[in-house]
Amino acid sequence: MKITKALITAAGPDQRKLPLQTLIDRDRTQRTVLEILINEIKSAGIDEIGIVIQAEDEKSFEQVLEHNSYSTVRFIHQNKKPGYGQALLSAEKFLNNESFLHLVGDHLYVNRSGQNIARQLIELAEKHKCAISTVQSTRENRIGNYGTVKAERLQGEPSLFQITRVHEKPTPTFAEQHFMVPGLRAGYYLCFYGMHVFTPLLFELLAKKAVDFPDKKLGLSESLDELSKRSRYLALEKNDSRYDIGLDYGLLKAQLALSLSGKDRDYVLSELLQFFVEKDLNNNCGNR
Secondary structure (H helix, E strand, C coil): CCCCEEEEECCCCCCCCHHHCEEECCCCCEEEHHHHHHHHHHHCCCCEEEEEECHHHHHHHHHHHCCCCCCCEEEEECCCCCCHHHHHHCCHHHHCCCCEEEEECCEEEECCCCCCHHHHHHHHHHHHCCEEEEEEEEEHHHHHHCEEEEEEECCCCCCEEEEEEEEECCCHHHHHHHCCCCCCCCCEEEEEEEEEEECCHHHHHHHHHHHHCCCCCCCCHHHHHHHHHHCCEEEEECCCEEEECCCCCHHHHHHHHHHHCCCCHHHHHHHHHHHHHHHHHHHHHHCC
16 A cells, blocks of 8 residues: 555635635745645655635645645546535545655644644555545534544544544534543543545445435545445544634644744744734723
8 A cells, every 4th residue: 555646625615715825834934725735745755636616716736835845736527416525526536546745735734743644544545455534633613613523542542542432523422422432531522633544445335325325415524434344444533733723723723833933933033022012002001
């Protein structure tokens, strides 16, 4: 099992423009979210990258990448059928029945150790020869934003779990009944971090659902749940930061995280301190 291709999905109705948003990266360079994701992938040793988009967005994406050496990036159009699963199916020809790295286009990842998360995930997938997803311990009041897994910790592997069940955006009550993981703090659950390695079996499962339910929006979690029952499917727990830039203030939080983990950390902290001091002074003056 060798991972040589990566896929970014950016075709969802609420997702299409988010990868084109501009941030200041850790090295004080202005980059779009898309460029940051591509650099993450390339740093993991992968050059063949597919990006699933809507056809009418291609020009905007091309303009973002035209001044960079991204000659191996390929744009893939999602057809009119909606759904996360349909976005992946759109890339079936590009992936050519191979296992692949997958990132979602509306998430940013800021690691604390300096280790490339994508590379770590690829190495584990190749070692164990199976699908693997990153997950993060998440408070119950936030699990309604993420796919959630039930899993059992692997003996001798403190950060690795065997996934036994997957559910999309459960309620806290449902999660408490069905998705508690031994060893996690009360009220916390393992939710997808937004980075995966998938095997060709996933496409088989998605294609079958597309045929069986042609009029239904094709999601992903149902097929991942089935994947966990049909083959070995692991989860790597990460304590690094994941930012969904589609949520309220998500882009702001991602920018702050990048700034505070980069070369301008001290400068940004001093500016933030000055901002709050001035705000407090203004409030006090206004109350007199």
